[in-house]
Amino acid sequence: MTAFARTLRAEWTKFRTVRGWVLASVATAALIVAFGLVPGMRGSCGKTGPGSECRLPVGPGGQEVSDSYTYFHQPLSGDGTITVRVGALTGLLPGDDPNQPRHGLAPWTKAGLLLRAGTVQGSSYAAVTTTGAHGTRLQYDYTHDLAGQPGGPGQPDTSDAAGGSSGTGSAGPRWLRLARTGDTIRGAESPDGVRWTMIGSARLPGLATTVQVGLFVTSPQYSGEVHRGLASGAFGGPSQATGTFDHLAIAGGWTGTAWQPDVVGGERDAVGDQLDGPATGAESVERVGDIVRLTGSGDIAPAVVGAAGLGVSLSQTLVGTFVGLIVAVVVGCVFGTAEYRRGLVRTTLLASPGRTRVLAAKAAVVGTVMFGAGLAAAAVVVVLGQRVLRGNGVYVHPTPTLTEVRIVAGTAALLALAAVLALGLGTLLRRGVTAVTLAIVLVVLPYLLAVTVLPAGPARWLLRVSPASAFALQQATPEYPQVANLYTPVNGYFPLAPWAGLAVLVSWVAVALAVAALALHRRDA
């Protein structure tokens, strides 16, 4: 056996022969499981009889999507082109008083041209569209978003609540063109119908010969944050928008059938009305001569969790992680400071004079124990917690298996690394109370503050720099820039990518262990 293996075995024997530490490790897992399985959240999905089951449309990539809009379309067979001018775009937004909507556009309100494989929700599409605050875009198949010129016909929402801002491009009417060649869609825009600028192109694999093409308007769920003193909260609700189109022109393989108005999604959809898109009841299509006016509400975008979406993500099942983390951090600290309570460290160093080796062995032991506890707890909670939530009528967004594996292993890694960080602090500070306090302030407090009182800015900053950044490993659903939402930790969104969050925590651990090892070497035992 190598010297490290012997030291490792000795430290493991040390750990397992203190009953309190073993119980605390079990408690770490038990608390996470308890919080994850206790029925706290309730919803109405499947609770009001048959037909009340919640289901979101699924896009071509297999992801859940929002797909609600007002459409004015006709079939196109083969290749063809459509051009239109968006003359005006106006809308209504919810205010922080729910009964008093105000005039304005959501940043991602859309009005433009839409080509779809069909009007079935979730079908493949490409759209060239003006937006409330993000200029002209070419979007396709829900998750893809290409930017064109800023500016457009909409009155940009100038309220500071949702980050809407006016574009730098010219305001006013915008000409849009969408051209289909096979399964390739190209989008172009123009300020005057003369000088055209290409936005980009999209490929929709396997696009049928006959597709639906036309005008569309939709306006997503709108949400904002309110801060009054220390209290902060969010408000939100459906928004609606009216787009005015003219100079509609088509060329190519059009079938010649009449333009057909449609409201897709929203309240007229018997199955999805609970979840899919905010229906304001004001959807309409008017045609006066060459002028078409569409009023729509909803979104054509990936479905998100939070204020702008419905249901919860898998992260919700892991709400108890921070409680388990507190216990893990205490165990990690005490495994270090117990050496100093009665001079045990001298006996330890007599048996294993390699001081870095002792620290490494302790880190391996407490890290492995907490990894195991976290792995077991997260696996149970991710599997059973979803069932409990669904049983309570809460819609839980399905998560790909690989993401589930990352969440389970990531939760285990979070607990393990936090415990090792605490061990480093304990070894460095040598005093249990001080080390435990510091470790909790560093690891758990940033998360707690971020999910409770802190406004979004400071919360995101904390979760970028503190060891709690590794909570990002628990993010189950991605954040989409083309969907305005409150991407807050409490909804399961973290500012860093999972691996970046892990890297931040790993850096903290590396620094803490290095400083602790240096201190161990420098000082007389």
Next chain:
Amino acid sequence: MVFPSLLAHPTITVTGLHKRFGATTALDGMTFAVRPGQVTGFVGPNGAGKSTTLRIILGLDAADTGEALVDGQPYRALRHPLRHVGSLLDASALGPGRTARNHLLWLAHSQGLGARRVDEVLETTGLTSAARRRAGGFSLGMRQRLGIAAALLGDPPTLLLDEPFNGMDPEGIIWLRRLIRSLAADGRAVLLSSHLMRQLEDIADRVVVVGRGRVLADAAVGDLLTTVSDGRVTVRPVAPMAVGGGEAEAAAVAGAGALDVATAVLVDGGGSVLPAGDGSLVVAGLSAEAIAALLGRHGVPFSELTAHRATLEDAYLQLTEQAVDYRAPAVADRGVLPADAR
């Protein structure tokens, strides 16, 4: 186990250790060696640098200069340190929540040893019945036994025991003295540190006396006693007619005369003589045998003839008198011999 191959070489060598703690010089050139098959006493007043020296030998503290080697290597370089040196520094240095057995178990695992060896040392130290009790609840005496069990765990050829008798009951002290003697008899090197010279009587083969961070004396016990003893002899002459009976009466009548005669005889014989004032004479420069022969030849009877036998305590007090940092005045007055008698 006997370690014949190690008999020739010291197992621990300490060479020129210096160590300062801030303005205080703890060690000032500490140099000595510990040899196998012997109990080496390591004595000195509190603050003399005994514990610091032991901690440097064991790699817990770093010396500013100098070196301490165990079996020819620095302690920190030993692969299985507890198989080279067993040590008892601070019997309380343990996790109070663990049982005695579990405390020894993790130590055993750190040396690649198993539970069977743990049970053996528990047996040796008489802790078998207390093995499953929490060590935090042990009395100091039991913790000392547990510390000795830990020191014996690796069956090491060398043992360093710092004040192992502290807190032990008389029975425990007897047991430990026997154990230490038997360890040395096995051929092991035992360094036994103590601030009480009396504890080393009849057990140490060799004594290293330290004071103010330096070695004051490093000698076999017999040699040390000879050095301290200056060869003085107390003799109590009596009047000739009193021999055979009525001694008290005779001494009262003719004692003074006998003292004068004896003094004259002994001075002629080459001794220097001091009357002790209680009817006896203290003679220096002559051995007890020479005094007996002289007095016999001159027909001077005597009732007592005692060679001074210095104790280790005497030697210690003499050696440390100047090295003691803090000393009660009453102790200073107790000096048996002048400091320069060495």
